[in-house]
Structures are given as structure tokens and as C-alpha cells.
Amino acid sequence: MSTTIDVSVRAEAIGSDPMAVVEEISGWLSTPAEEVDREFACELDRLRIAVSVMNSDAAAGDRRAHYCQQLLLARIYQLTMQIPEQPTAEGSVVVHEVMRLLEAATLAAEDDRIEPGILDQAPAQPKAYLSWLKGTARAHRVFKHPYYQDFIKDHATVDDLRNYVMQESVVDGRFDDLLAMMQVGTSGGAKMEIATNFWDEMGNGNQAEVHTHLFNKIFEVFEITSAELEAGLSANALLSGNLAVLLSRYRTFYAEAVGFLGMTEWLVPDRFVQVVKAWERLGLPDVGIVYHRLHITVDAQHAAGWFHNVVIPAASSPAMRRGMMRGALWRLNSSCRYLDERMPTTDR
Amino acid sequence: MSTTIDVSVRAEAIGSDPMAVVEEISGWLSTPAEEVDREFACELDRLRIAVSVMNSDAAAGDRRAHYCQQLLLARIYQLTMQIPEQPTAEGSVVVHEVMRLLEAATLAAEDDRIEPGILDQAPAQPKAYLSWLKGTARAHRVFKHPYYQDFIKDHATVDDLRNYVMQESVVDGRFDDLLAMMQVGTSGGAKMEIATNFWDEMGNGNQAEVHTHLFNKIFEVFEITSAELEAGLSANALLSGNLAVLLSRYRTFYAEAVGFLGMTEWLVPDRFVQVVKAWERLGLPDVGIVYHRLHITVDAQHAAGWFHNVVIPAASSPAMRRGMMRGALWRLNSSCRYLDERMPTTDR
Numbered sequence: 004m005s006t007t008i009d010v011s012v013r014a015e016a017i018g019s020d021p022m023a024v025v026e027e028i029s030g031w032l033s034t035p036a037e038e039v040d041r042e043f044a045c046e047l048d049r050l051r052i053a054v055s056v057m058n059s060d061a062a063a064g065d066r067r068a069h070y071c072q073q074l075l076l077a078r079i080y081q082l083t084m085q086i087p088e089q090p091t092a093e094g095s096v097v098v099h100e101v102m103r104l105l106e107a108a109t110l111a112a113e114d115d116r117i118e119p120g121i122l123d124q125a126p127a128q129p130k131a132y133l134s135w136l137k138g139t140a141r142a143h144r145v146f147k148h149p150y151y152q153d154f155i156k157d158h159a160t161v162d163d164l165r166n167y168v169m170q171e172s173v174v175d176g177r178f179d180d181l182l183a184m185m186q187v188g189t190s191g192g193a194k195m196e197i198a199t200n201f202w203d204e205m206g207n208g209n210q211a212e213v214h215t216h217l218f219n220k221i222f223e224v225f226e227i228t229s230a231e232l233e234a235g236l237s238a239n240a241l242l243s244g245n246l247a248v249l250l251s252r253y254r255t256f257y258a259e260a261v262g263f264l265g266m267t268e269w270l271v272p273d274r275f276v277q278v279v280k281a282w283e284r285l286g287l288p289d290v291g292i293v294y295h296r297l298h299i300t301v302d303a304q305h306a307a308g309w310f311h312n313v314v315i316p317a318a319s320s321p322a323m324r325r326g327m328m329r330g331a332l333w334r335l336n337s338s339c340r341y342l343d344e345r346m347p348t349t350d351r
Numbered sequence: 352m353s354t355t356i357d358v359s360v361r362a363e364a365i366g367s368d369p370m371a372v373v374e375e376i377s378g379w380l381s382t383p384a385e386e387v388d389r390e391f392a393c394e395l396d397r398l399r400i401a402v403s404v405m406n407s408d409a410a411a412g413d414r415r416a417h418y419c420q421q422l423l424l425a426r427i428y429q430l431t432m433q434i435p436e437q438p439t440a441e442g443s444v445v446v447h448e449v450m451r452l453l454e455a456a457t458l459a460a461e462d463d464r465i466e467p468g469i470l471d472q473a474p475a476q477p478k479a480y481l482s483w484l485k486g487t488a489r490a491h492r493v494f495k496h497p498y499y500q501d502f503i504k505d506h507a508t509v510d511d512l513r514n515y516v517m518q519e520s521v522v523d524g525r526f527d528d529l530l531a532m533m534q535v536g537t538s539g540g541a542k543m544e545i546a547t548n549f550w551d552e553m554g555n556g557n558q559a560e561v562h563t564h565l566f567n568k569i570f571e572v573f574e575i576t577s578a579e580l581e582a583g584l585s586a587n588a589l590l591s592g593n594l595a596v597l598l599s600r601y602r603t604f605y606a607e608a609v610g611f612l613g614m615t616e617w618l619v620p621d622r623f624v625q626v627v628k629a630w631e632r633l634g635l636p637d638v639g640i641v642y643h644r645l646h647i648t649v650d651a652q653h654a655a656g657w658f659h660n661v662v663i664p665a666a667s668s669p670a671m672r673r674g675m676m677r678g679a680l681w682r683l684n685s686s687c688r689y690l691d692e693r694m695p696t697t698d699r
Contacts, residue, residue, distance in 0.1 A: 023676045028596070036451075036603075040451075057548070061352060073551075083535075083602060084535060084536055084602070085536045085602060086536040086537060086602050087602060087603060088668075089602055089670075091602075093601055093602055093603045094453055094454075094601060094603070096444070096447060096448045099444060099447045100444045103384075103442060103444055106442075106537070107385070149374065156664070172503070179542075179546075180534075180535045181531070183531040183534060183535060184532070184535060184547075186528075186530070186531060187432060187528045187531060187532060188432055188433045188434040188528065188680075190435060190563070191558075192558070194527075194553075194561075195553065195558055195559045195561070196558070198549070198556075199556060200548070201531075201546070201549075202446055202553075202556070203548050205543065205546045206549075208543070208546075208547060208550070210539075210540070210543055213537070213542075213543070246376075250517065251442055251492065253442060254430065254431060254433060254434050254435060254439075254441055255384075255435060255438055255439055255441045257434045320436075322436065322437075
């Protein structure tokens, strides 16, 4: 947070390859937090600039910088999403500051993509607000995206589907934990709705029907390893996972998380119908598609419950209306870029 | 994290009243994080010293410093446990660093109270480990503490009970959220056990039986307001709540959270039997005791399930064995100090 930075430090940082910055900071993540803060605090001025350069390059359209930005944020988030076997840098002040720079840039990039003025158009009456939110989503290019409606349904190969589930794992593979995190501090009907979704994800208490367990069956069908997984994720897949974690972990982003995760569940059924068609077309093992079949039904119910019990009661607050729409648009826009990128030939 | 600090800054900080430090930092918590980091980063050197002085005074036995330390940490934790109506300082780098200083001092104080060498005595065989852990707890002064066995059961007045539930609210009033947080990143049987506990806290989907809702009925019986609540909490009650949040929010403390929350649930039934006796003795409204009656049964089941499905499978790892016992001892010791303090005449 220093305001004066040595010119030579600045020059050195600007010259760094963003991947070198990612690897340098990643190297600390398996070091205990106190040690990181003792040993590497002296590196903070340089890193603050290096990460800021990465962020501004990403904002200017540099794809490598964007990838590095999201990869580093995803690795930092793993500290808060996985139980480690050894002490980690979780909680480190140095890592926290780097993370905050990455988060601020990630959110600013999403806000820049929201059409100016749209958040001010939200109707004040809760039911009218919900109709408007759904109408905006239905009119969005992502709503019936050709990636699902055409490519996945009719053309995707086994390898395409394999790649598809890898990219989806950043949200689907830990949806239960995202729900658990985002419900902290809620009460009443909203808490019960989110808790019910969580319990459904837990197979309503039946170990064999836990959704993340079913999702992992697909990984077994395709023999995907965790090492392969990280290396195979695109910048926009990493971004989808990072946005979901970011919004779920901060109480100040509760409204945005409601919009983001609600939209995620609402878009699922129609998408997964196409995935099931592809699975059947390719004759893949039935055990691997249970998860998708289940979510065609369950997510339609979840989205309806979410809208009725979480969105509508919250929509009496202007700040909540604005936040929920902001989160919904972050999901629609980021999902659209992600699907565009995954098309074999794009119209971008 | 600067290593050189101006002498006059140090002198100024040492002279500060700890409550003035608490109020200064508390004043920022309702300011957006980016603004706090922009405006108050320049205060960080001074505050780092002021908080360190507060921490060392607390460690040396200064009760006021200890109270201030735990009050400030509790207020910072509220940012991560409550959904705000306005933007807050949640995530602020400055606040994060202050929080880390408070957390480190809080944990060091608990570790100092663990008998040297005890963690090395843990048997390696999982079932023997569990017996040893329970045996250590049974031999602990807190196990049949006279606060419950004598004072609550036979002597407590309505006002004593009223004060009792206020102090307990820091854990009981948000046990569902603590479980939701501490299960992030788990899988298999451990995840299911914690999720089942969470779902029980949610009344298994029945709004009227949500445990935090039932707990709040007691608050209604006693007409306790949230303003009165914070002012009424003792340092050791604040500490109990802070330890529970601290251990639940970090993945690196998963083992400690298992020990801490498992011990919390295991101690409940025998304690609540005494609370129910007091309630009946005083002829208080029945609606306010449903929560305690329920937990006499349900927490006995939870503790058994927790030991069997979370502790025993984890106990094959030496690091987990050590962490779980550490967390269990933190609970036993901190609960004992808290109960000692609450006795009308103490034998300290």
C-alpha cells in the first residue's frame, strides 16, 4: 500500500513475464502463512506493480496476461477451497493483498461489460423485477447458445465432451461448497432455500447420490487426472470458477452471488438436455450421465425455488435488486464469452 | 509489514488506550474496503504496534487488553458472518492485517495453555486415539464443571439464565454457519456427517424447527436486544465465539475445527440437562426451552456420528491426530476459563 515506489523496481516489474510472476507467487502457496509474510513482505512493492501490470495488460486484451491473472487467482482460491495435508499460505497478508488486486481487476472487467444504465432500469416491484431479470436473460445471446444447441448436441466428439466436463468442473465440481459459503449470515426463507439446494447436492443424505460424487464418475469415464485438469483449463473457464468463489466468499457480494448462482442453475436444464443427447449419440457409459440427467429436473426446481424464496423477498431492497442483476449479468456475459471461445469456429 | 518503525510512532502507540484502538478500527468497518485501504494504509505502522501492545498486554494477564482484543476480533469477524445492508470493509488489506495479528495472539495464548508434551502422547491407532481423546476430556476439570452441575441446576436466577444464553449465543446462535464453513473442501463420509449435522440444525427442512430459530425464541422470552448482546458479552464469551469462527474459516485449521466443534457437541447433552432443570425450577415459558431439550438428544447422536465418521477416519494421519487434539484442548480449556469466570464465587 506504499504510494512511492522506486523507479528501478517499477521498471523491473514491467519487464517481467506474467507467467514468471504466477510461478513466483504460486511457489509460496505451500509455505506457512507466517513464513511467507516474514520472508516475502520485502517483495511486495515489486509484486504489486507486476500484478498491476498483468491486470492492465489483461484489461487491454492481452490473452496471456488474462490467463495468468485467472490462473493465479484460481491457485490462491484453492487455499480456501481444499483441505491441505501441510500448512499453507492461507491467510498470509502478502497473498491477501495480491488476491485483492486480482479480484478488483476481475470484477472491474465484468462491470465494464455491463451495458451502461441497464442496472438503473430494474423495476422496483419484486415480481416485475423478476420478470425483467428473466426477460433480460432470455434476450441474451448466451440463452440459446449454439455451443449447446448445435455443437454439443450434433457435432461434439468424445474428446470434445471430455474437454467440456473439464471446463465445467470449476463450478459443478464444488457447487455444494459454493452454496454453503454463500448462505453464511442468511436467515428465514432464503437460508432454507439455499440449505435445501445444498442438501440436494448432498444426495439428501445418500452418499451414492452426492452430486459431486456423481460428477466425479464422469471424470472416471474419461480418466481425467487433477494434474491434467488445471493445465487444460482455459482463461474463461478459470474465470467462471473464480467468479463463483469470489461472490460466494464475501458477505458484501451476497446479492451478486444470488444473481450469479441463480442464473447458473436456471440455465442448466436446457443445456444439460443437449449434453445428454450428445452422450447418447456417442454411446458413452450410462454411469457417467446420471449427474446431467438429474440436474435437468432438479435445477429447474432449484431455479424456481431460488427465484421465489430468495430473489423475490430480497427484491424489495434497491441495493439487492441492483446487486442481483449485476451478478446475473456477470454470469450471462462470462458464460457467453466462455461458450464463444469453445466453439470450433467462432463468429467473433 | 515494514520492519523499520519511527520511534515517535511507537511511543504514541504504546500510550494508547486499547479501547481507543478498538473504536478507531471499528469505525472503519462500515467503510468500503477499497476506501479503507486508500485512506488508512498510512495508519498501519502505528496500528500494528498498538495492536501488538494490546496483544502482549493481554498475554501478560491484562484483562482490559484481553477484552479489547477479543471485542475487536469479534467485530471484524462480523463482517464475514453477517450480510450487510451497505458496503463494508470486508476484504480490506489493512483490516486483514489487524485481524491476522489478533488471530495469531489468540491462538498463541491457547497453545500456551496446552500442557507441554500432551500432543505427542496421542496413540497412533485410530480407535485408541479416540478413547484417549475422550479420556483426556473426561479427566478435564471442565467435564463436570460446577457451573452447570451445581450453580445452573440449583441456584441460578432468571437473570443468571438470561445472562447465560447471551454468552452462549456466540456459538449456538450460528452453529449452522460454522458447520457450513468448516465442511468446505471435505468429501466422503466426513462431508456427509457434517452436512447431516447442518441439515439437522436446519430442522431437516422444517422452518419452524430451525435450531437458530428455536434459539432465538429464548431471546424473545428474555427480551434480549442485539445492542444489549454485544455490550453484555465477557472477554471469554467473545473468545469462544472467535475461536469457533477462526477454526471454521481456515482450511489449514480443519483438524482443529473437527476437535473443537466435536468437543463442543459432545459436552452439550450433560450441560443442557442442567439448563432444562433450571428452566423448570424457575417456571419459565416452555417455548423457550425446546432448543435445549432437542439438543440433549440430537447432540449425543451428533457427537457419536462425528467421532465415528469424522474423527476415526481422519485419525490415520499424524497431522490430523495432532490438530484434532489441539482443537479439542482449545475448547476444553477456553470453556473451563469461561465457566470459572461465570461462577458467582470462584475457586480460582
